[in-house]
Amino acid sequence: MTFGSLDRFFDATYYQSSYVVNHFFHFIADYFRSDVDDVLFLVLMLVFFVLLMGRKAPRIPAGSRRKLALFDLEVLTLVLAVSVLALPEHIKAQSIVSLRHIVFALLFFFGWVGFEGMPRRVKWSAVAILVGVQLATLGNLWYGFHEEDRELDDFPSVFRHVDGGKRLLKVLYNQESRTTDYGAFWHLHSFYMIERGGITDTQFAEYPHNPVQFRPGMVPPKVPVNFTRSPAWRYYDYVLMRKSSMPNIRSVIDVLDPVGDVADWIVYRVSLGPLPRPGGLDAIPSPRRGEPGSNGAMPRGAADQRDTVPSR
DSSP: OBOOOHHHHOOOBOOOHHHHHHTGGGGTTOOBSSSHHHHHHHHHHHHHHHHHHTOOOOOOOTTOSOGGGGGHHHHHHHHHHHHHHHSOSBOTTOOOOGGGHHHHHHHHHHTTOOOTTOOHHHHHHHHHHHHHHHHHHHHHHHHHHHHHHHHHSSGGGGGTTSOTTOOEEEEOSOOOOSSBSSOTTTTTTHHHHHHTTOOOOOOTTTOTTOOOOBOTTOOOOOOOSSGGGSGGGGGOSEEEEEGGGOOOOGGGGGGEEEEEEETTEEEEEETTOOOOOOTTSOOOOOOOTTSTTTTSOOOTTHHHHHHOOOOO
């Protein structure tokens, strides 16, 4: 991904209201592939609505002129709920905007209820269920991230036999985790630079999902989805793949030598490459004065950051 500009930055994107309403749980707590968090959230909402049915209206003092102040949580909840639909969900080169308000709207919504005036059997039953939901949520979080850690299974070690200062192409047709319901592998292309002693450009506010960026004139050649049919992939020294979503490489297997193999990951060395940069593309310039490596010595791994392409 290349650097953005002001004229492209504020390009608003809206979701349909029906989509936001039908998928709101995904933006709140749907973190894992299993259905445990769904069940826990459903139990939480059932307890909440039971308490809501027994909720007493606020007592308004006689002659009070600030009646609206007694309904502050209700007003805040409605304002945030409306903002989720009225404001854009995305702007160009930016992360989710209004969908983040759903979490706060839900928290304010939970603030509506209390235990005042509730029958004792309802009060203590609700407290016991809520404590159980909290403990089960903590257990589910531990188990979910433990399974994700097993899925990664020492992923950085796949690069132990990869030389520094080389060009790496990451081919990952399925970037989703088998355990986590969010982009657990969005930043995996940063591991190569870090493992080879390099750094990453993590300007999260500008490009939250693509920490690897390129300056003008330093952009690698584009590789199509069926990368084996294009000579552009031969520009790279290494090719990283995920076994569970590997492309058909039979036509080029004679020039790909496996050098790293860990769990679901495998990295190949291009034995007859890399080829020269395709025509029509600017050559990668030397570092400018004041940048790392401008004194003639490239820091270990700096070329990795310069030449590594984001995930395809």
